[in-house]
Amino acid sequence: MFTRLSLSKFLVFFIIFVINTSYANNFSAEYKVSTTGIKIGNFSWSLSIKDNIYQTEINLKNSGIFSPLYKFEGSYLSTGVIENNIFKTKNYKQFWKTKKKTKIVKMSFDDYLIELKQEPIEEEIARVNLENLYLYFDPITSFINILNGEDEAKTIDGRRIYRLKKNEGEDGNIILKIKDYTNIWADHKRNDLKKIEFFIEDKFLPYEILIHFKERVFKLERI
DSSP states (O other): OOOHHHHHHHHHHIIIIISOTTSOEEEEEEEEEEETTEEEEEEEEEEEEETTEEEEEEEEEEOSTTTTTSOEEEEEEEEEEEETTEEEEEEEEEEEEESSOEEEEEEEESSBEEEEEEESOOOSOOSSOGGGOBSOBOHHHHHHHHHTTOSEEEEEOSSEEEEEEEEEOTTSOEEEEEEEEEESSSSOOOOOEEEEEEEOSSSSSOSEEEEEESSOEEEEEEO
16 A cells, blocks of 8 residues: 555656656745744745656745845746656756855756856865766755655855765654765865755645754645
């Protein structure tokens, strides 16, 4: 008998890969972001697939009673191809803005990382040989590959490289542990991100996401 998790995996596989690939598949979800029970923002996630080409986008913006104090805005866009049931990044762009700074990251891939650009320009020398990063993905594509059934995903976000390792929780949730964490531009291995949890039912994108930092948990609830 199917468990909730295995049934969800089957449905995702059927929708994405068994139906004729000329058919466009679109997934989207809106989330409320909160911490310690207080709403701090809105989060949206979309994924579109057509003819083995995909585009996925995340947008994040402050919202709630603390908006005047804590302003932030982020957008993350990834496009790529699907080969052998693996989502592979081709181009990725990340934009992050707060009161104090604006950061832009752009990456291009084939099977290797081809290019990494940042604004403002990074002044430090990379402590990782970026040319050797084989089958690494941007963070959103790594999430999608995990949701699609992969047990792990090698990831680069512009400042760090790490491996997302999947475990299944008692309630059928997916727990992502961060392994082999390395800062690209800094000479330390400090990592405040402890784990990420995806709670899924019969839809591809999770209905709830928990992001565990060292001292705080951020909760994303589908609305």
